[in-house]
Amino acid sequence: MVTNGSVLPGRLRARRALIDTYQQPVVYMRSDCAVCLAEGFEAQAQVEVVFDGRQVPATLHRVDADWLSHDEAALSETAWQLLGLQGGESLQVRHARPLESLKFLRAKVYGRKLDYDSMHALIDDIGHGRLSDLHLAAFVTACAGGRLDEPEIVALTRAMVDVGHRIQWPLSPVMDKHCVGGLPGNRTTLLVVPIVAACGVVMPKTSSRAITSPAGTADTMETLAPVTLDEATMRRVVEREGGCIAWGGSARLSPADDVLIRVERPLDLDSEAQLVASVLSKKAAVGSERVLIDVPVGPTAKVRSSAAARSLAASLVSVGAAIGLQVEVVETDGRQPVGRGIGPALEALDVMAVLHRRSDAPQDLRERALMLAGRLLEMAGRAAHGTGLALATRTLDSGLALVKFIAICEGQGGLREPPRAQHTEVVAAAGAGRVGAIDNRRLARAAKLAGAPHDPAAGAVIHVRLGEPVAAGQPLITLHSQAPGQLAYALAYVNSQTPIVAIDPT
């Protein structure tokens, strides 16, 4: 293809389109501009935008509106950031070159096995944003339904680690934990890290922000302390305190994982292989050595049966071993939310209540955190088998965990007070009875409609637990919001259809 000969009819001036297409890079060009005509670009063409040695693949959307002129190329937010533009730069836009890795994608679609080198070629292109959304969806589909065997899952996981940045620690063992999501309020990380760090165990924790949930661990921690740390700051905190709770998104750790998650969510395919590769690649990239994985099981959790949890656990352990990670899995009760708050600040308040050993602190959150911390202390060799829970409990109850948490927050930039929402609304029980079920998914959605995680103060508080007796008119849920409109909208959602809290008449 002719991409840089003298016949090229010219370049285009960079302009920020101020259009958010999530992670899909889009370039907007006048359909009658010289470059579109000369290159024969059709709408949705896969092109490459080139500036200063960087090449960003993008989808072309052709514009005939006057906001764009004939010598401009406007870029969606993702493309703008990938190219690091200021505005006015001279850009080249050309046909995307065919990717060699697509032949491995086709091979997988046709049912063949991929070795490490093929996986690496594909994952390298995925991690660098070179595959279109259609190709990403094809890859995810071709790997779902048990179509990856264990050697392929290992190759995939290794490749995901190898194409990104990898953090190394001078200390050992480096401990980590992970929860296979789907359970609102399950913010044990903010308790587990200070407990084990206070016991002298190393746990440099990186966490994600919410993707589809009302709060990620990083969002919750951010209401208490800064979480966007550069690697030097993170190392300094870990060296001094033994642990940190940082946002993991800025370090290009397993970058292909972030790209794949973007298409996996809307496709809603349960792919055990992708889940295992996603979780373990992030852990390996961040330098963890021993990982405890919490798998909540319940009808409205991500994993819905003990059988599914056991299959997942077996795969996590064996793939982990193949890439050098010691993995243990604990199956937990996923039938109802953990703690009371759902949303960044409301969850942070639960965490602080547990650390302060307040009498009204949510006991379920405390107990889960102690159980996980105990297991980690045993895995790290800090406590003998069967004694981890007691050590964790002593560490929390003595106030050492609180002291450690405050020190970690200060190291990350300073402890702060979580914000409070301006508007609240109580949802009360229509009749008397006993709590029969709580719908995790609809409760999470209500918290999001109230404004979480965009407004850190927004969300929901659940006042009842499974099996508790309830009187008519007793508060079940309190919605928290920064805007009356959102509060009304969340309330209408809670009151629609089947109740989020099912009350069985007694």
Next chain:
Amino acid sequence: MVTNGSVLPGRLRARRALIDTYQQPVVYMRSDCAVCLAEGFEAQAQVEVVFDGRQVPATLHRVDADWLSHDEAALSETAWQLLGLQGGESLQVRHARPLESLKFLRAKVYGRKLDYDSMHALIDDIGHGRLSDLHLAAFVTACAGGRLDEPEIVALTRAMVDVGHRIQWPLSPVMDKHCVGGLPGNRTTLLVVPIVAACGVVMPKTSSRAITSPAGTADTMETLAPVTLDEATMRRVVEREGGCIAWGGSARLSPADDVLIRVERPLDLDSEAQLVASVLSKKAAVGSERVLIDVPVGPTAKVRSSAAARSLAASLVSVGAAIGLQVEVVETDGRQPVGRGIGPALEALDVMAVLHRRSDAPQDLRERALMLAGRLLEMAGRAAHGTGLALATRTLDSGLALVKFIAICEGQGGLREPPRAQHTEVVAAAGAGRVGAIDNRRLARAAKLAGAPHDPAAGAVIHVRLGEPVAAGQPLITLHSQAPGQLAYALAYVNSQTPIVAIDPT
């Protein structure tokens, strides 16, 4: 979900974005507009735009630029047309409702078989544009690589016919032909239809426009006569003349096929099942009963080996029989272009030269058309076995085919003269030798870079055939273009890399 309660914070005014996203409906909204905030829309959210009882699924792109105001929703061209808007209408934008058919898509991804009802539910949603591009890519991937068995291909084909419009004819047998693409200049349809119609055989031909090629049959015919016919006009022409050559895109014939093709092309997956369902569903929808399918085989054609052609032929014949179509397949030489012109007008000139029996008419185009017409005359029972070719030849040589072609053109709105390009450039042989190979794909691309099919006069003319001797400096290809810039660009492409016409030294 609350979608029409009193808490809805309002509607948005329709505005034409004048952005061409090909067939992907996109809605542009200010990220801080009341609806985005209240609904919790994220970028790339799948939403439904509702106006006047119509619901169009769309992808949300969030805008922060000033060209869009907070009470407006701007729509891409496809979305605009699907909703039939004028501008200023009051629109509702809400979360897309979950599609029941996605559970069948997931079942297929997980390796289960789909029956007719499941296929129908999926194809109905696909044909109505309710699936996102990601889901379409997942469907195409899940069906590729031999993952549909024959009953599933039959179910898919039937469903594709059933969810669209179906044309019925009062005459029988209704004949049809199809070419499995990839061969530039193979415009036999414009000869076959007048020959068989002149012999009293019914052939109401609908053809497609170019998708990735420099000309579709409808594009070529359009340089000679109107092809966008309503069904009444088409019926009138067929009743009077026995045949027509119309564009098939306006009648919603197998609409899911058009949607699937849009994602299949960029994925570049060779899916025999999808190809069979695509071809046969279009034929059944247009009311054909007996279909002759031309499968060119060659290293740069769509089908690259005789073995692949035989497998495809077997599937076409048996799936055809299952849905009531009598299918015959003829394997033809696909090693080089047919005729000389590549591009709508240039191909039309070849066709007219054959119809006029001019001495310089391309003999390969003439011979292929006569062979196909002869087979069709035999399939229709109009000629005894072994005599069809002679009847076709007599019909062409007597001028009856030309008379019939002119009558068909007049019926469709009037015969016209194809346009001629303003600029041409000759590509000459660098050295002497013999033509060893012609790259169909690169030749087609050169014709597109010259402007075809957007400029009907643009394209390429190839002056040599395989095996012919060539002198140094002898013209090999002439490029035709309406713009000097495009001509230069096409020329640079032809002169780059390996030559399109390979000359073996003698």
